[in-house]
Amino acid sequence: MNATGTGAESTEFAYGAGHVDPIAAINPGLVYELNKTDHISFLCGMNYTSKTLKLISGDAVICSGKTLQRNLNYPSMSAKLSESNSSFTVTFKRTVTNLGTANSTYKSKIVLNHGSKLNVKVSPSVLSMKSLKEKQSFTVTVSGSNIDPKLPSSANLIWSDGTHNVRSPIVVYIDGY
Protein backbone atom coordinates (compact mmCIF):
# COMPACT_ATOMS: atom_id res chain seq x y z
CA MET A 1 0.00 0.00 0.00
CA ASN A 2 1.40 3.37 -1.03
CA ALA A 3 0.69 6.85 0.23
CA THR A 4 -0.60 9.22 -2.46
CA GLY A 5 1.38 12.20 -1.26
CA THR A 6 4.83 10.64 -1.11
CA GLY A 7 4.39 7.43 -3.09
CA ALA A 8 6.30 5.75 -0.29
CA GLU A 9 5.18 2.49 1.22
CA SER A 10 2.46 3.31 3.71
CA THR A 11 2.55 1.85 7.20
CA GLU A 12 0.47 1.65 10.36
CA PHE A 13 2.00 4.97 11.33
CA ALA A 14 0.12 6.47 8.38
CA TYR A 15 -3.15 4.55 8.21
CA GLY A 16 -3.36 3.46 11.83
CA ALA A 17 -5.63 0.57 12.75
CA GLY A 18 -7.54 1.06 9.49
CA HIS A 19 -10.46 3.10 8.19
CA VAL A 20 -13.22 4.11 10.60
CA ASP A 21 -16.31 1.86 10.53
CA PRO A 22 -19.03 3.58 12.61
CA ILE A 23 -21.51 0.69 12.44
CA ALA A 24 -18.95 -1.89 13.63
CA ALA A 25 -17.70 0.49 16.31
CA ILE A 26 -21.08 0.44 18.07
CA ASN A 27 -20.53 -3.20 18.99
CA PRO A 28 -16.79 -3.82 19.51
CA GLY A 29 -17.08 -6.84 21.84
CA LEU A 30 -13.94 -6.23 23.89
CA VAL A 31 -12.43 -2.86 24.70
CA TYR A 32 -9.11 -1.59 26.01
CA GLU A 33 -10.10 0.81 28.76
CA LEU A 34 -7.93 3.49 30.32
CA ASN A 35 -8.56 5.42 33.52
CA LYS A 36 -6.89 8.37 35.14
CA THR A 37 -4.40 6.22 37.07
CA ASP A 38 -3.29 4.55 33.81
CA HIS A 39 -2.61 7.93 32.22
CA ILE A 40 -0.66 9.13 35.25
CA SER A 41 1.47 5.97 35.35
CA PHE A 42 2.16 6.44 31.64
CA LEU A 43 3.27 10.04 32.16
CA CYS A 44 5.39 8.98 35.16
CA GLY A 45 7.09 6.50 32.81
CA MET A 46 7.84 9.42 30.49
CA ASN A 47 9.60 11.20 33.38
CA TYR A 48 6.97 13.87 33.90
CA THR A 49 7.66 15.84 37.07
CA SER A 50 5.24 16.30 39.98
CA LYS A 51 4.77 19.87 38.76
CA THR A 52 3.74 18.96 35.21
CA LEU A 53 1.64 16.03 36.45
CA LYS A 54 -0.27 18.40 38.72
CA LEU A 55 -0.90 20.77 35.82
CA ILE A 56 -2.36 17.92 33.75
CA SER A 57 -4.24 15.88 36.35
CA GLY A 58 -5.12 18.52 38.93
CA ASP A 59 -3.82 16.20 41.63
CA ALA A 60 -0.66 16.04 43.69
CA VAL A 61 0.96 12.91 42.27
CA ILE A 62 3.92 10.94 43.50
CA CYS A 63 5.11 8.46 40.88
CA SER A 64 5.52 4.96 42.22
CA GLY A 65 7.96 3.10 40.03
CA LYS A 66 8.21 3.37 36.28
CA THR A 67 5.61 1.94 33.93
CA LEU A 68 6.91 1.09 30.48
CA GLN A 69 5.19 3.22 27.86
CA ARG A 70 4.32 0.16 25.77
CA ASN A 71 2.29 -1.24 28.67
CA LEU A 72 -0.25 1.58 28.53
CA ASN A 73 -3.57 -0.22 28.00
CA TYR A 74 -3.92 1.15 24.47
CA PRO A 75 -5.75 -0.63 21.59
CA SER A 76 -2.59 -0.74 19.46
CA MET A 77 0.93 -1.85 20.35
CA SER A 78 4.20 -0.37 19.21
CA ALA A 79 7.79 -0.62 20.35
CA LYS A 80 10.93 1.14 19.24
CA LEU A 81 14.04 -1.01 19.07
CA SER A 82 17.51 0.41 19.36
CA GLU A 83 19.35 -1.99 17.05
CA SER A 84 18.39 -3.88 13.93
CA ASN A 85 21.21 -6.42 13.73
CA SER A 86 20.35 -8.26 16.88
CA SER A 87 17.57 -10.47 18.14
CA PHE A 88 14.93 -8.90 20.33
CA THR A 89 11.99 -9.76 22.54
CA VAL A 90 9.41 -7.21 23.66
CA THR A 91 6.37 -7.83 25.82
CA PHE A 92 3.12 -5.88 25.91
CA LYS A 93 0.67 -6.16 28.80
CA ARG A 94 -2.99 -5.51 28.10
CA THR A 95 -6.36 -5.84 29.82
CA VAL A 96 -9.64 -6.14 27.93
CA THR A 97 -13.13 -5.45 29.21
CA ASN A 98 -16.06 -7.49 27.93
CA LEU A 99 -18.77 -5.25 26.49
CA GLY A 100 -20.12 -7.85 24.08
CA THR A 101 -22.10 -10.73 25.51
CA ALA A 102 -21.91 -12.64 28.79
CA ASN A 103 -20.49 -16.18 28.57
CA SER A 104 -18.30 -15.59 25.56
CA THR A 105 -14.99 -17.15 24.60
CA TYR A 106 -12.48 -15.16 22.64
CA LYS A 107 -9.67 -16.88 20.78
CA SER A 108 -6.57 -14.99 19.74
CA LYS A 109 -5.21 -15.02 16.24
CA ILE A 110 -2.03 -13.45 14.93
CA VAL A 111 -1.91 -12.29 11.33
CA LEU A 112 1.50 -11.21 10.09
CA ASN A 113 1.61 -8.40 7.57
CA HIS A 114 3.35 -8.79 4.24
CA GLY A 115 7.07 -9.39 4.64
CA SER A 116 6.90 -9.49 8.41
CA LYS A 117 9.33 -11.87 10.13
CA LEU A 118 7.95 -11.34 13.60
CA ASN A 119 7.22 -14.14 16.00
CA VAL A 120 4.20 -13.25 18.14
CA LYS A 121 2.84 -15.20 21.11
CA VAL A 122 -0.27 -14.39 23.15
CA SER A 123 -0.69 -15.70 26.68
CA PRO A 124 -3.28 -16.82 27.53
CA SER A 125 -4.37 -17.43 23.98
CA VAL A 126 -8.03 -17.93 24.92
CA LEU A 127 -10.12 -15.66 27.15
CA SER A 128 -13.38 -16.93 28.65
CA MET A 129 -15.66 -14.15 29.80
CA LYS A 130 -18.51 -15.08 32.12
CA SER A 131 -20.12 -11.72 32.57
CA LEU A 132 -20.40 -8.27 31.05
CA LYS A 133 -17.81 -5.70 32.16
CA GLU A 134 -15.52 -8.57 33.19
CA LYS A 135 -11.84 -7.75 32.73
CA GLN A 136 -9.09 -10.16 31.75
CA SER A 137 -5.41 -9.58 31.17
CA PHE A 138 -2.97 -11.09 28.70
CA THR A 139 0.55 -10.55 27.42
CA VAL A 140 1.79 -10.32 23.87
CA THR A 141 5.41 -11.35 23.31
CA VAL A 142 7.01 -10.24 20.07
CA SER A 143 10.39 -11.58 19.07
CA GLY A 144 12.55 -11.59 15.98
CA SER A 145 15.94 -10.73 14.59
CA ASN A 146 17.48 -8.69 11.79
CA ILE A 147 14.31 -6.80 10.97
CA ASP A 148 14.20 -4.17 8.23
CA PRO A 149 15.78 -0.98 9.60
CA LYS A 150 13.97 1.18 7.04
CA LEU A 151 10.40 -0.03 7.48
CA PRO A 152 8.35 -0.99 10.53
CA SER A 153 7.54 -4.69 10.96
CA SER A 154 3.95 -5.40 11.82
CA ALA A 155 1.28 -7.92 12.68
CA ASN A 156 -2.29 -7.93 13.93
CA LEU A 157 -3.71 -9.44 17.07
CA ILE A 158 -7.35 -10.41 16.58
CA TRP A 159 -9.53 -11.57 19.46
CA SER A 160 -12.60 -13.30 18.06
CA ASP A 161 -15.67 -14.90 19.65
CA GLY A 162 -17.08 -15.70 16.23
CA THR A 163 -19.13 -12.51 16.16
CA HIS A 164 -16.75 -9.76 17.18
CA ASN A 165 -13.29 -9.35 15.72
CA VAL A 166 -11.25 -7.14 18.01
CA ARG A 167 -8.15 -6.19 16.07
CA SER A 168 -5.02 -4.43 17.31
CA PRO A 169 -2.03 -3.56 15.15
CA ILE A 170 1.37 -4.53 16.55
CA VAL A 171 4.35 -2.58 15.22
CA VAL A 172 8.05 -2.75 16.00
CA TYR A 173 10.53 -0.45 14.37
CA ILE A 174 14.16 0.56 14.53
CA ASP A 175 15.05 3.85 16.16
CA GLY A 176 15.26 6.53 13.45
CA TYR A 177 13.71 4.50 10.64
Next chain:
Amino acid sequence: MQPDISAPGVEILAAYSPLSLPSEDRRDKRRVKYSVLSGTSMACPHVTGVAAYIKTFHPDWSPSVIQSAIMTTGKQKSNFYFLASQVTCVDNSVLILSLNESLQLGR
Protein backbone atom coordinates in the same frame (compact mmCIF):
# COMPACT_ATOMS: atom_id res chain seq x y z
CA MET B 1 -0.48 8.13 20.00
CA GLN B 2 0.02 5.95 16.98
CA PRO B 3 -1.03 3.74 15.36
CA ASP B 4 -4.61 4.89 15.77
CA ILE B 5 -7.14 5.46 12.96
CA SER B 6 -7.82 6.72 9.43
CA ALA B 7 -10.81 8.67 8.20
CA PRO B 8 -11.75 10.41 4.93
CA GLY B 9 -9.65 13.51 4.40
CA VAL B 10 -9.25 14.14 0.69
CA GLU B 11 -11.48 16.60 -1.19
CA ILE B 12 -13.97 17.08 1.60
CA LEU B 13 -16.75 19.67 1.31
CA ALA B 14 -16.05 22.03 4.20
CA ALA B 15 -17.28 25.30 5.67
CA TYR B 16 -15.02 28.17 4.64
CA SER B 17 -14.54 31.73 5.83
CA PRO B 18 -15.63 34.47 3.38
CA LEU B 19 -12.90 36.59 4.99
CA SER B 20 -10.30 34.24 3.55
CA LEU B 21 -9.30 34.03 -0.12
CA PRO B 22 -10.63 30.90 -1.85
CA SER B 23 -7.37 30.47 -3.81
CA GLU B 24 -3.70 31.34 -3.55
CA ASP B 25 -4.13 34.18 -6.05
CA ARG B 26 -4.30 37.56 -4.31
CA ARG B 27 -6.33 38.96 -7.26
CA ASP B 28 -9.09 36.41 -6.65
CA LYS B 29 -12.17 38.47 -5.78
CA ARG B 30 -14.45 35.52 -5.04
CA ARG B 31 -15.72 34.94 -1.51
CA VAL B 32 -17.15 31.54 -0.53
CA LYS B 33 -18.87 29.96 2.46
CA TYR B 34 -17.91 26.44 1.40
CA SER B 35 -14.89 24.92 -0.27
CA VAL B 36 -13.35 21.53 -0.99
CA LEU B 37 -10.39 20.90 1.29
CA SER B 38 -7.98 18.07 2.10
CA GLY B 39 -5.82 17.09 5.03
CA THR B 40 -5.85 15.82 8.55
CA SER B 41 -8.09 18.73 9.57
CA MET B 42 -10.77 17.27 7.29
CA ALA B 43 -10.35 13.70 8.58
CA CYS B 44 -10.44 14.72 12.22
CA PRO B 45 -14.13 15.82 12.29
CA HIS B 46 -15.13 12.52 10.70
CA VAL B 47 -13.63 10.71 13.68
CA THR B 48 -15.32 13.15 16.05
CA GLY B 49 -18.61 12.35 14.33
CA VAL B 50 -18.03 8.62 14.78
CA ALA B 51 -17.27 9.16 18.48
CA ALA B 52 -20.48 11.18 18.90
CA TYR B 53 -22.44 8.52 17.00
CA ILE B 54 -21.19 5.78 19.35
CA LYS B 55 -21.99 7.94 22.38
CA THR B 56 -25.65 8.14 21.29
CA PHE B 57 -25.86 4.32 21.57
CA HIS B 58 -23.73 4.08 24.71
CA PRO B 59 -23.99 7.28 26.76
CA ASP B 60 -22.08 5.65 29.64
CA TRP B 61 -18.98 4.77 27.59
CA SER B 62 -15.85 6.73 28.52
CA PRO B 63 -13.65 8.42 25.88
CA SER B 64 -11.06 5.62 26.12
CA VAL B 65 -13.72 2.95 25.54
CA ILE B 66 -15.03 4.84 22.52
CA GLN B 67 -11.53 5.27 21.14
CA SER B 68 -10.91 1.54 21.60
CA ALA B 69 -14.19 0.70 19.84
CA ILE B 70 -13.23 2.92 16.89
CA MET B 71 -9.70 1.53 16.62
CA THR B 72 -10.34 -2.19 17.05
CA THR B 73 -13.11 -2.17 14.44
CA GLY B 74 -11.14 -0.13 11.87
CA LYS B 75 -11.18 -1.76 8.44
CA GLN B 76 -7.99 -2.62 6.63
CA LYS B 77 -8.15 -1.52 3.02
CA SER B 78 -6.01 -2.64 0.15
CA ASN B 79 -6.51 0.76 -1.39
CA PHE B 80 -6.09 3.83 0.75
CA TYR B 81 -5.48 5.88 -2.39
CA PHE B 82 -8.59 8.00 -2.18
CA LEU B 83 -7.69 8.76 1.38
CA ALA B 84 -4.25 9.88 0.22
CA SER B 85 -1.75 11.23 2.67
CA GLN B 86 -4.50 12.35 4.99
CA VAL B 87 -4.02 8.96 6.44
CA THR B 88 -2.05 11.07 8.85
CA CYS B 89 -5.51 12.14 10.03
CA VAL B 90 -4.29 9.83 12.68
CA ASP B 91 -2.61 12.65 14.54
CA ASN B 92 -5.58 14.98 14.37
CA SER B 93 -8.10 12.40 15.42
CA VAL B 94 -6.00 11.47 18.36
CA LEU B 95 -5.76 15.10 19.32
CA ILE B 96 -9.52 15.30 19.54
CA LEU B 97 -9.83 12.08 21.45
CA SER B 98 -7.05 12.91 23.86
CA LEU B 99 -8.58 16.32 24.42
CA ASN B 100 -11.70 14.49 25.52
CA GLU B 101 -9.58 12.28 27.71
CA SER B 102 -7.96 15.19 29.47
CA LEU B 103 -11.27 16.90 30.01
CA GLN B 104 -12.94 13.78 31.30
CA LEU B 105 -10.07 11.82 32.74
CA GLY B 106 -11.21 8.65 34.39
CA ARG B 107 -14.85 9.09 33.56
